[in-house]
Amino acid sequence: MLAPGWLSLPAAQTGRLVEKIEIRHVGPPAVSDDLVRANIHIKIGDPYNPDATTDDIRALKATGYFRDIRVEADRTENGGVKLIYVVQGQPVLSEVRFEGNRKYSNTKLLKMVKSKIGEPLDDYKLFSDAQEIKKLYEKAGYQQTKIEPKQSINEQLGRATVTFDIKEAPKVRIMEVQFVGAQAFSQRKLRKQLKTRRHWMFSWLTGSGKLKEEQK
Helix, strand or coil: CCCCCCCCCCCCHHHCEEEEEEEEECCCCCCHHHHHHHHCCCCCCCCCCCCHHHHHHHHHHCCCCCCEEEEEECCCCCCCEEEEEEEECCCEEEEEEECCCCCHHHHHHHHCCCCCCCCEECHHHHHHHHHHHHHHHHHCCCCEEEEEEEEEEEEECCCCEEEEEEECCCCCECCCCCCCCCCCCCCHHHCCCCCCCCCCCCCCHCCECCCCCCHH
């Protein structure tokens, strides 16, 4: 990954005219130089302004094509400024793996994942995928299961492998429901009002007895 931030000329040298703009790619180019330039607001002949390059970084990030961006500013022989936009494209997802899953098969979990092989890596989509897998476990009573998507990126090839690390927690069962301080109604009558039921010998048929956060 590129180093954060950008290199800039001393403050006393801001205001010099931009004479050159260069595009450099780290790894395989995600897009053409023309598309990069189309999202850059600074033009040749403009006064050099570090704040303007910050705006350009935001604009390029917003396209979703780039994983990292930095801008370097060098002084030219004529006393002007050469800006170098160093961009690293989002790697393409080449493989999705699962580790630690015993309750569900890889095939079952893969159907829950919206991140697709051959598409650019999307951090938000990976987060959503992890949440969907967690919901699947929660519905089965595995409330404390943790899901973490881990990325392995080959910057030179522009490829990424994602492994969903699954730490399955023991199933939580409700053995008893009690109401403390209830006087107007009996314990039995109050229990009838609950969606959550105690675990009993035929719970595997009815699905009751499993702790569901939304039904507490």
